[in-house]
Amino acid sequence: DPLIKLTDVWKIYQMGEIEFAALKGINLEICEGEFLVVLGPSGSGKSTLMNLLGCLDTPSEGTVYLNSEDISGLDESELARIRGQMIGFIFQSFNLIPTLSTEENVLLPLEFQEEDREIARKKASYLLEIVGLSDKKKNLPSQLSGGQRQRVAIARSLAVNPPIILADEPTGNLDTKTGDYILEFLDGLHEREGKTIIIVTHDLDLVKYATRVVYIRDGEIEKIEDRRKNGSSK
Numbered sequence: 612d613p614l615i616k617l618t619d620v621w622k623i624y625q626m627g628e629i630e631f632a633a634l635k636g637i638n639l640e641i642c643e644g645e646f647l648v649v650l651g652p653s654g655s656g657k658s659t660l661m662n663l664l665g666c667l668d669t670p671s672e673g674t675v676y677l678n679s680e681d682i683s684g685l686d687e688s689e690l691a692r693i694r695g696q697m698i699g700f701i702f703q704s705f706n707l708i709p710t711l712s713t714e715e716n717v718l719l720p721l722e723f724q725e726e727d728r729e730i731a732r733k734k735a736s737y738l739l740e741i742v743g744l745s746d747k748k749k750n751l752p753s754q755l756s757g758g759q760r761q762r763v764a765i766a767r768s769l770a771v772n773p774p775i776i777l778a779d780e781p782t783g784n785l786d787t788k789t790g791d792y793i794l795e796f797l798d799g800l801h802e803r804e805g806k807t808i809i810i811v812t813h814d815l816d817l818v819k820y821a822t823r824v825v826y827i828r829d830g831e832i833e834k835i836e837d838r839r840k841n842g843s844s845k
């Protein structure tokens with residue numbers, strides 16, 4: 612069974628009298644261990660799709676399944692529980708808490724899970740080590756470079772060891788070299804740990820990491836390119 616399945620999903624935004632269909636009948640299955648890149652121009656519905664895949668929002672019509680569970684009708688507290696167990700988020704703007712140190716930012720998702728403070732701290736230390744920021748534990752986000760902030764965001768997204776990593780324009784604010792480093796790191800998580808990676812972007816360069824590329828335009832899937840068969844996914 613697919614890890615995530617969308618059947619005839621519509622998302623309609625209501626602005627007073629006006630309705631706008633941001634997603635128009637999306638059908639998509641995502642299997643465990645995929646590295647999916649969703650590509651499309653600005654305004655094509657990528658963020659809207661990302662919000663549905665990440666259980667941040669529910670569809671206006673159609674069904675979203677996660678692990679064969681229909682999540683379309685769940686309320687916010689139920690969605691939050693599923694997000695906490697299943698999904699690590701990486702955003703373009705990092706979404707770090709500016710008043711908390713690097714270490715405290717990574718600890719944040721663990722506060723709701725790990726009862727033992729010492730275990731949580733050890734986990735945070737380990738995560739900061741694997742993203743190469745052991746020496747920046749006490750720094751505030753403002754005292755880090757862009758690439759370092761993104762690495763803190765990655766460490767935080769991995770804190771609860773989610774099977775799915777969702778990234779919205781993860782390299783959008785980074786220079787090419789730093790962006791490549793972040794992508795190589797995500798690729799490693801995919802290769803070594805079998806994480807399911809979903810990246811939403813307008814950056815064509817990211818396609819080289821993908822097992823499949825979903826091209827989206829005006830709220831519809833234009834085509835899906837499968838890159839696994841010909842071994843050219845690297």
Ligand code: ADP
Nearest residue numbers: 624626631633652653654655656657658659660
């Ligand atoms: P992308 O991420 O590809 O730039 P979005 O999913 O953010 O696209 O937006 C898709 C379309 O839906 C855009 O035309 C946008 O203006 C519209 N849209 C997005 N969010 C809202 C909202 N909350 N209310 C009304 N329209 C929205």
Ligand code: ADP
Nearest residue numbers: 747750751752753754755756757758759786789
């Ligand atoms: P990059 O070239 O990767 O963007 P920067 O030039 O922003 O990196 O930063 C280089 C180094 O200086 C980094 O190790 C960063 O941690 C450190 N640094 C940057 N800004 C500050 C700051 N305001 N306070 C302390 N250290 C900083």
